[in-house]
Amino acid sequence: MQAELIAPAERAGLLKRLVAGELPDARGRFGPFGGRYAPETLIPALERLEAGLRRFLGDPDFQAELGRELREWVGRPTALSHAPTLSRRWGANVYLKREDLAHTGAHKINNALGQALLAKRLGAQRVIAETGAGQHGVATAAACARVGIPCIVYMGAVDVQRQAPNVERMVQLGAEVVPVKGGDRTLRAAIDEAFRDWVSDPNGSYYLLGSAVGPHPYPLLVRELQSVIGREARAQFIERTGGLPDAVFACVGGGSNAIGLFHPLVGDASIELIGVEAGGRSAKLGDNAATLATGRPGVLHGTYSMLLQDEEGQVQETHSISAGLDYPGVGPEHALLRAIGRVTYVSATDDEALDALRECCSSEGILPAIESSHAFAGARQWAVRNPGKTILIGLSGRGDKDMPTLSQVFGGARKILAEAGQ
Amino acid sequence: MSPAKPRMNQLQPHERITAAIRATTSAGRTALVPYITAGYPQKDQFIATLKAIAGEADVVEVGVPFSDPMADGVTIQRASHAAIASGVSLRWILKELTAAAPFDAPIVLMSYLNPLLNLGYEQLAAACVPAGVCGFIVPDLPLEESADFVAALDARGLALIQLVTPATPPERLKTLCTASRGFVYAVTVAGITGGAKELPPEVPAYLERVRALTKLPVCAGFGVRRAEQVRNLAPHTDGVIVGSALVEHLEAGKDPVEFLRELRAAP
Numbered sequence: 001m002q003a004e005l006i007a008p009a010e011r012a013g014l015l016k017r018l019v020a021g022e023l024p025d026a027r028g029r030f031g032p033f034g035g036r037y038a039p040e041t042l043i044p045a046l047e048r049l050e051a052g053l054r055r056f057l058g059d060p061d062f063q064a065e066l067g068r069e070l071r072e073w074v075g076r077p078t079a080l081s082h083a084p085t086l087s088r089r090w091g092a093n094v095y096l097k098r099e100d101l102a103h104t105g106a107h108k109i110n111n112a113l114g115q116a117l118l119a120k121r122l123g124a125q126r127v128i129a130e131t132g133a134g135q136h137g138v139a140t141a142a143a144c145a146r147v148g149i150p151c152i153v154y155m156g157a158v159d160v161q162r163q164a165p166n167v168e169r170m171v172q173l174g175a176e177v178v179p180v181k182g183g184d185r186t187l188r189a190a191i192d193e194a195f196r197d198w199v200s201d202p203n204g205s206y207y208l209l210g211s212a213v214g215p216h217p218y219p220l221l222v223r224e225l226q227s228v229i230g231r232e233a234r235a236q237f238i239e240r241t242g243g244l245p246d247a248v249f250a251c252v253g254g255g256s257n258a259i260g261l262f263h264p265l266v267g268d269a270s271i272e273l274i275g276v277e278a279g280g281r282s283a284k285l286g287d288n289a290a291t292l293a294t295g296r297p298g299v300l301h302g303t304y305s306m307l308l309q310d311e312e313g314q315v316q317e318t319h320s321i322s323a324g325l326d327y328p329g330v331g332p333e334h335a336l337l338r339a340i341g342r343v344t345y346v347s348a349t350d351d352e353a354l355d356a357l358r359e360c361c362s363s364e365g366i367l368p369a370i371e372s373s374h375a376f377a378g379a380r381q382w383a384v385r386n387p388g389k390t391i392l393i394g395l396s397g398r399g400d401k402d403m404p405t406l407s408q409v410f411g412g413a414r415k416i417l418a419e420a421g422q
Numbered sequence: 423m424s425p426a427k428p429r430m431n432q433l434q435p436h437e438r439i440t441a442a443i444r445a446t447t448s449a450g451r452t453a454l455v456p457y458i459t460a461g462y463p464q465k466d467q468f469i470a471t472l473k474a475i476a477g478e479a480d481v482v483e484v485g486v487p488f489s490d491p492m493a494d495g496v497t498i499q500r501a502s503h504a505a506i507a508s509g510v511s512l513r514w515i516l517k518e519l520t521a522a523a524p525f526d527a528p529i530v531l532m533s534y535l536n537p538l539l540n541l542g543y544e545q546l547a548a549a550c551v552p553a554g555v556c557g558f559i560v561p562d563l564p565l566e567e568s569a570d571f572v573a574a575l576d577a578r579g580l581a582l583i584q585l586v587t588p589a590t591p592p593e594r595l596k597t598l599c600t601a602s603r604g605f606v607y608a609v610t611v612a613g614i615t616g617g618a619k620e621l622p623p624e625v626p627a628y629l630e631r632v633r634a635l636t637k638l639p640v641c642a643g644f645g646v647r648r649a650e651q652v653r654n655l656a657p658h659t660d661g662v663i664v665g666s667a668l669v670e671h672l673e674a675g676k677d678p679v680e681f682l683r684e685l686r687a688a689p
Contacts, residue, residue: 027566037535037562039493041587041612043594182499188490195492200613202589299535299562300490312511313540315489 005297006031011340018336019267028216031339033332036215038302042195045202050217052122057224062121066114073146074103074113076228080236083393085363090383093390095245097233099257099397100368104139106397107229107257108210112139114225115208116147124206127151130194132159132187132253133324133371134166135397136210141175151208152176154193156186159323166401184317187253187327191301211254212331215302219259219331226260233392234264241390247272247382250394251374252345253289253325255334257396263333266342275334276378278320279347285310289318291330292338292345305332321350321405322370324397348377354409356380357399369397370405434579435556438528439604442480443639443661452652453661454682455641456668457483457532459501460518461510463673468510469522471678476527478682480661481605483559484519486512486533493561495616497666501673512537512546519553528556530583530604535563543574550580557581557604565601575603583607588628599636605661606640608632615644616666621651629658652685 006014014031017023028034038046056062070076078101083094099107112129119127127149131137137153144151153170157179160167170177183189191209198207212222237245248265250258252275262273280288288294291306298307300315308316308328320326337343348356356376360368368376372395379393399406407413433441443453456479461468476482487502487510494502512533519529531550538546538560550556557580563571565584572582581604586595589612599606610625611617625642633640642655643663652662664685671681 035567036564037567038564039561040564040585040598041493041589041609043564044589044591182496183490183503192490192492196495196614199493200617202612299539301492302562307536309536309540311540312513313488313537314506314511315536 005339014336014340015266015342023336024216024220028220030219030332030336033303033305033335034216034219035304036302037299037304038215039199041199042202042215045198046215046217048122052118053217053221056118056121062117066117069113069117069146070110070228074109075101077232077236078102080233080240083364086360089359089363090380091387092383094379094383095237095390095392096366096395097229097261097392098395099229100366100372100395104135104142105400106135106139106369107226107260108136108139108397109143110228110260111210111222111225111256112136112143112208113146115221116140116143116149119149119206119208120147122206124149125204127206127208128154128194128197129208129210130154130187130190131210132156132190132326133322133369134159134163134170134401135324135369137175137177138166138169138173140208140210141170141173145174152178152197154178154180154190154197156184156190157181158185159187159190162405163323163401164404186323188315195301210256212256212259212333213254213301213303213305213329219303219333222256223259223263223333226256227263229257229260229394230262230264233261237392244268244271245392246270246389247274247386248392248394249274249276249375249379249382251275251325251371251396252277252292252330252334253327253371254329255331257394259331259333261394262337262343266337273337273343274378274382275343275345276374277345277347278322278325278374279349279352280319280321281350286316287319288347289320289325289327290347291328292334293347295330297335300329303329303332305335306330306338321353322374324369324371325374346378348374352377366395367399368395369399370402372396435528435551436579436581436603439481439530439556439581440638442528443605443641446480447639447660451686452656452659453480453639453641454686455479455481455483455643455661455663456678456682457485457663457665458672459485459487459498459505459669460515461508462487462501462505462669465505465508465510469518471672473522473525474679475682476525478679478686479527481530482525482527483530483532483663483665484515486515486531486537488534488537491534493614495614495666497616497669501669512541516549516553519555520549523552523554525554529554530557530559530581531555532559535560538571543571547574547578547580551578555580557583559583559585559607561585565598585609586632588612588624595632596635599632599638602636602638605638606632606636607663608640608642608659609644610642611645613644617645621645621655625655626658629655633658649685649687
């Protein structure tokens with residue numbers, strides 16, 4: 001089992017500092033996690049980004065523009081939907097935070113828009129992004145079109161195949177999409193390649209990182225831009241029910257939607273926070289992407305966090321049916337939240353996620369992304385063990401992009417297509 | 423062979439690196455610091471290749487392969503992935519080096535941080551001395567994050583060689599030059615290894631700026647491939663680092679020593 005990463009005596013103090021907004025600290029640390037492990041060429045660019053973040057995120061003009069665009073273009077606030085059928089089936093009172101209703105279909109737009117506006121303010125001539133499921137790529141392509149900056153998106157060759165609809169969307173939105181054929185040809189290789197591009201032009205290019213990972217200040221920047229999810233959900237929940245949920249669920253790959261939902265709720269001690277990782281095919285190393293459950297601390301993509309790695313410190317290839325969770329690392333704030341015991345991290349297998357996806361479709365008339373379906377699977381298991389509770393699930397994105405995978409797995413349309421063709 | 427090498431035994435490992443480069447520059451020549459990915463292209467030829475190269479070079483960089491070499495171009499990516507697939511690891515490298523030491527030139531390990539972190543800094547530093555390893559180049563470990571590692575290296579007299587780049591602001595350049603041990607690694611171009619076809623015209627002025635800030639030798643790396651480039655850089659640098667071009671040479675089954683001599687031949 002994992003060694004104790006943070007002594008019990010220090011845990012309460014770190015939670016207090018996190019709630020007080022003191023983490024990450026000046027060195028980009030969330031307790032022992034985080035930091036800035038980046039090539040020297042990028043250090044000045046990261047320092048400029050940090051200065052820009054400090055200057056603009058608190059700036060009333062920037063906030064006014066971001067707020068207006070979130071309202072008028074993204075369509076925020078997103079709905080908080082009661083889920084009556086799931087509630088009945090699970091013996092719980094289930095609510096959904098509907099990031100699937102945000103423009104471009106997932107929470108990724110909150111971060112992409114905020115960073116694109118920041119890139120514009122910082123004078124960037126082009127934007128670089130990586131994408132796994134393609135949602136961050138689509139969001140970045142859309143935000144860059146809106147703001148008026150050219151953008152290039154790196155996407156693993158495996159992901160290009162399994163998320164083909166999103167590739168076409170990115171192209172239509174004016175992005176240049178580059179398939180990455182090196183490394184593991186998924187999100188991790190796409191991030192490697194995006195960094196390589198940025199190292200070649202650290203002054204003119206802005207790297208618009210899509211998850212709560214990477215060297216400081218990215219985990220902070222992404223959290224700040226995604227926290228709109230948790231702030232809205234908290235206010236909507238109180239308005240609707242007069243109280244707070246007993247438990248909140250979100251899926252965790254790199255962890256951006258989860259940190260956006262959890263961070264504003266971390267100080268509410270009564271709420272149980274549960275992150276659901278990709279359990280893949282099995283619990284064996286290499287068969288899943290359950291980083292927090294089975295990883296060890298290490299450095300990947302500029303941050304010290306939990307990492308799936310072999311005994312020689314080589315990063316492990318992962319498996320998940322969902323491209324967006326198929327990542328061997330995780331954001332450093334999640335590593336802290338786990339180490340201090342504030343958030344519990346569990347996992348759901350590919351099959352459990354697909355079951356949950358079908359249940360959500362037939363029960364509520366909502367097609368969640370396979371990523372988000374992991375949160376449903378985790379919530380269902382918890383609800384059965386804890387009857388009569390009020391549950392909030394972060395529905396981070398819609399499943400339209402998953403059609404190639406769903407057609408392959410379920411083949412629901414196959415018979416109809418064959419019939420129509422006769 | 424290089425000119426008469428000073429008696430190395432009394433020196434600290436980091437001083438051995440500096441002395442090896444100085445021995446060549448004081449003879450009026452440019453030091454040669456070749457890079458090879460350990461165990462590539464053939465795992466069983468690692469020591470033979472290394473010994474041959476160490477006979478010709480002043481310092482040798484041995485690359486520890488990593489699964490995510492984000493500062494490297496296609497050549498070293500390819501070499502890293504193939505080496506990992508053939509079972510090359512940090513532990514294996516240290517074992518092989520220890521069995522084959524001493525070498526004619528000081529060895530520097532070039533590694534991303536995670537394999538080092540995974541082995542443990544203390545254990546790693548202890549294993550370096552019998553292996554002939556005198557220092558490290560760690561492309562994803564900036565100065566601000568290096569205190570723990572440097573403490574473990576200092577205790578054994580090992581170098582952490584700092585990299586500086588054309589984008590490094592003047593104040594930071596000074597700090598990095600002061601912190602470096604062995605030599606200062608001057609990255610010639612913003613970008614990844616093996617990328618540039620031609621070196622930008624401002625490189626000589628940049629190298630002179632770095633040299634003015636340190637008593638250590640300065641070695642220029644990234645994009646150095648041909649004798650003509652070595653000749654042009656020679657007046658402005660103490661040494662040149664040759665990586666991707668040498669790895670490509672080895673991949674093609676050509677004699678690495680011949681290639682190094684060609685680079686050296688630059689008058």
